[in-house]
Amino acid sequence: MNIILLENNELSEGHVVLNDHRARHIIKVLKSRVGDTLRVGVLDGEMGEGTVVAITAKYPFVVELTVQLTGPAASVPTIDLLLALPRPIMLKRILSQVTALGVGKIYLVNANRVEKSFWGAGLLEENEYRPHLIHGLEQAVDTRLPEIRTFRHFRPFVEDCLPELVTQYGHCLLAHPFTEQTLSNSLLAGSADRILYGVGPEGGWVDFEVEKFLAAGMCPFSMGSRILKVDTAVVAIHGRISQEMERR
């Protein structure tokens, strides 16, 4: 936890009382004392500094802070992710990891090789997935929650939503092993203001899905012959795209 994140309604006239895992973290891990200052931010809001004004250092832990907000978080991430819905345990890790790396939006879509049961996971409720996003923000020192959108039916998504979405991006890339196109070639032309990248399910997209993505305007690229698990691919490709953007 590299920043203490507050809900907007927790802050009252620059003052907040924490009595949950954040209080415990401030006392047990950061070992803060009255008078110490901490990095603080408001979710989807500004960042600033908190000063510890009171502490109850034994269970139930309580920490009171006065908070001075000083300005916006880092710039909005310019990378968005389109992901075939993975199994819940993997989705949890991916949500934290890509939030830490920085993504603006995450589109979770159905695919032929997505198990139907994954759509029944409680994790798809906002109150269930939100803590994993916050975990990523606490790690990376950011306040902006990625926006999550779910598309339970592939065809309406790819036919009705995606062609419009694609127009919002400089590049829409689809990780797909069966192409000769490399990522650097895919990014040669066009603006790199905003990039959407798509990662399929374990076992990959089926041909019909790839055709539909290409018809909607996405470009396939390959990273070579090694087959990666979805969670590894999501993070490694984010690194590759970030590297390309660093060069511009």
Add this chain to the structure above:
Amino acid sequence: MNIILLENNELSEGHVVLNDHRARHIIKVLKSRVGDTLRVGVLDGEMGEGTVVAITAKYPFVVELTVQLTGPAASVPTIDLLLALPRPIMLKRILSQVTALGVGKIYLVNANRVEKSFWGAGLLEENEYRPHLIHGLEQAVDTRLPEIRTFRHFRPFVEDCLPELVTQYGHCLLAHPFTEQTLSNSLLAGSADRILYGVGPEGGWVDFEVEKFLAAGMCPFSMGSRILKVDTAVVAIHGRISQEMERR
């Protein structure tokens, strides 16, 4: 499991009998039948094709294959990893993930912020960590096990081993948030035949360690202001370096 991997001593005159998780996988996941062919490889050896010649499709599962080895695996990975020893549960995941992404060697080193107890983990025994490497190879379709070397004492490693190691690489890079240097700038000059990258412990290297790494010839680089967990950083930086290498 995208390839069935065999120990060298399991193969006898082009014939092998499997009765462990591989047999179960061939029967239950791949649903193979007599006459089907599978991708097969020998650990640290050649790749080829196996033909199913007999199956016992109920517990205890048994599969007999005749194996035709046809040639070497993909080229040796040109990226090596220097990693402050992480906690065992994270190390397991990192070993599988970087093996899937492709690394030649993994140097596990001590650091001030490495908990002493991590060095007592059974995972550092070859018979304990090897399955996690194999898991990565099975995923990525490769046969070459990365070499693992452990250095329990920081100073002898950095003073006596590292200066010599550094000469084997075109670039030796140290992920370190407190520098202005970017990865693309770090890689501008010099050969990129082999690259070593170093990732610190949770909380980062201490100043003394960074000084020692730089004195030994490593170059620091930063990926920006976001602070990443070790497992995320290891995979994302591998992606970034791979992307730079793809451009050459």
